[in-house]
Amino acid sequence: MNPAKRSFLITLCLMLSIGLLHAPQVYAETVAVIDSGVNPDHADLAGKIVPGVDLVDGDNNPFDETPEQHGTTVSRIIASVHGQNRIMPIRVLDAGGFSPEAIVIGGVNIATSSDPRVINLSLGSPTNTYSQALTVAMQNSARAGKLLIVAAGNGGQANPAFPGSLASLFGGLAIAVGALNRSGSISDYSNRAGNSQNFYVVAPGYSNFSSYIGTSFAAPYVSGTAAAILDQNPRLSAQQVAEIIFNSADDLGAPGTDKIYGRGKLNTAAALQPQGDIGLAGDSNDSGSSGALVAGLVVGAGVAAAIIIRNKSLKKAVVVDSYNRPYQIDLGGLITVRSDGLTMERMMQNLRRTTETAQLLLSDSLQMAVWYDRNPTLRLYALPELEDEENIENWSMSLHQRGRNGAYYALNLNLDPRQFFGLAEETSGIPLFDRRNLTAPYAGFAASANMALAGYKTASGIDVKLGVVSMDDKSDFGVKSKSVLLEGSIQPHEKLRLGLQFSGLNEQGSLFGGASVGAFSVDTSETIAAGFTAKLKLNRKISIHSIYSQGITLVNDRKKGLLQQFTGIRSSSYAMGISGTGLIRKNDRVSLTLSSPLHVNRGEVSLSVPTGIDFATGNALRQTERIDLASTKRETDIELGYHLPLGRQSGLAAYLIYRTDPNGLGEQMARGRYGTMVNFSSRF
Structure with missing residues (x-):
């Protein structure tokens, strides 16, 4: 969503939900x-x-x-x-x-x-x-x-x-x-x-x-x-x-x-009513709207549940306008959780969107490709002569050189870097709606980025690659990060491929994909992660695949933010699945995947919420609680996918997705959520 539109909507929500504090x-x-x-x-x-x-x-x-x-x-x-x-x-x-x-x-x-x-x-x-x-x-x-x-x-x-x-x-x-x-x-x-x-x-x-x-x-x-x-x-x-x-x-x-x-x-x-910017109540040496902005209430899924569920003081938080007048608001009710898990919103966005590709062969080994999305819900012009421009939503470009063996490199603009790591290549033919949990969970938390990639592949199946990633997604109040990914894989047997993955992630202002500005932002967070991947072909039709990643994160607090005094955070994610071809009909493909997006296994933080103002001193009155970030349930996602070719250019795909304890908020979002999608595609 456009940040300006989102800011307007959140401000409207604030105006509807605040209560005057005398x-x-x-x-x-x-x-x-x-x-x-x-x-x-x-x-x-x-x-x-x-x-x-x-x-x-x-x-x-x-x-x-x-x-x-x-x-x-x-x-x-x-x-x-x-x-x-x-x-x-x-x-x-x-x-x-x-x-x-x-x-x-x-x-x-x-x-x-x-x-x-x-x-x-x-x-x-x-x-x-x-x-x-x-x-x-x-x-x-x-x-x-x-x-x-x-x-x-x-x-x-x-x-x-x-x-x-x-x-x-x-x-x-x-x-x-x-x-x-x-x-x-x-x-x-x-x-x-x-x-x-x-x-x-x-x-x-x-x-x-x-x-x-x-x-x-x-x-x-x-x-x-x-x-x-x-x-x-x-x-x-x-x-x-x-x-x-x-x-x-x-x-x-x-x-x-x-x-x-x-x-x-x-x-x-x-x-x-509030006038000007709305912010958290601060101290006497701060001006009006003195605390962190409350507009960017976007929290990464890895920590959101513990913050929302375990702290009652969010329901009586005090914000101030630009004249430092206090108002009471339920901050917890306004939090948006940014998740890398499967969501119906992501399903519907992808269903409405059409991706088109233009490729240019620059030499025998050097190729340039451009992708752009058409979203039919975007109607900017009504004139037929502008039809080609009316609904282009996103574009991406890649300049890459690749051969079967030897060195290869790529320079990618506005592409998801995760599609080049983990099990992305090994599962490319599997009917998966969302394969991000099978790739590189600690590459960053935006949908796209710029990346320089270099690698080397040998005839014996050894593949080593290094990627340098820069993300700067301005939507939802920003996800800005830099990361380095090093991955190596070997093929000890023709039916088995094993891999190791190492990554270093520096998020500027956010933690696990939260907003880089606002009440729940941090100064910086730095994560070092490692993981392993495996794919085993059981027979001619059936394969199994798995990935497990674990990270350690150190957080630098942001002054005036609600989150203070982090301990080191340990987190992990995993995915495993089984896939087959030709099981029901000739050339059909079916997959069943069990995955869990990033979850905090260990870590604590102090949530310091302003709940009033001492007008004698002008200082905020705060309620502070120590929160165990690992105290929430782990989300588990199940995805069943099926693809049936109907000819050389057409196909029918069906997906069933079930999420248990979405984002760890099972108590507030019912026991689980599911979604189904059927998609017919044809090329002309």
């Missing part, structure tokens, strides 16, 4: 409401009012005396946005809703010197008169790290009224708020964004708590959202909170920022 109760954010006070005798405000001040009566009982309960309605809206929000009432408006400028300035100064990070100002100058003193007070508040949310005013003007007009002067530390009507468009009475368009949003100018309308009641929706964002991460700056609100707003009016709706309509739900 900061501990001590971090519940408080909004300073500079208004007419509050009437606390409402059930929805119970336990949500912190001590405030009354600058009108000069006491500590800021009770709302306005007929419309202006400050109370503002407070109830803020509390309704997010259950953790608290209100600090600062009464500056009298029973008539008016106040001398000096009292408003005093209210701003008190809010500046108090704990609340968000200040709601649902008030304005009746005559839209500029005040230098109030401007200075609000500037001091912004410099102190407060986010000022100011009503834009109800004059139906092209620009916000003072002090909402100051939003453009504070560089993202203040937001002017206009009002929407119930039909979702800007209210006639609401002042527009105008010259404050970059720092202006709109929100409902109404509520379920009052019949009154106005920008006064739009502003608290924004204040409540800002407080909820700070509740997610109290270490955010006021400017970051404003960025989140602006970036998550729904665009209204002319595309982009405009002079009517500014940045658009407040979207509280979107503001509380």
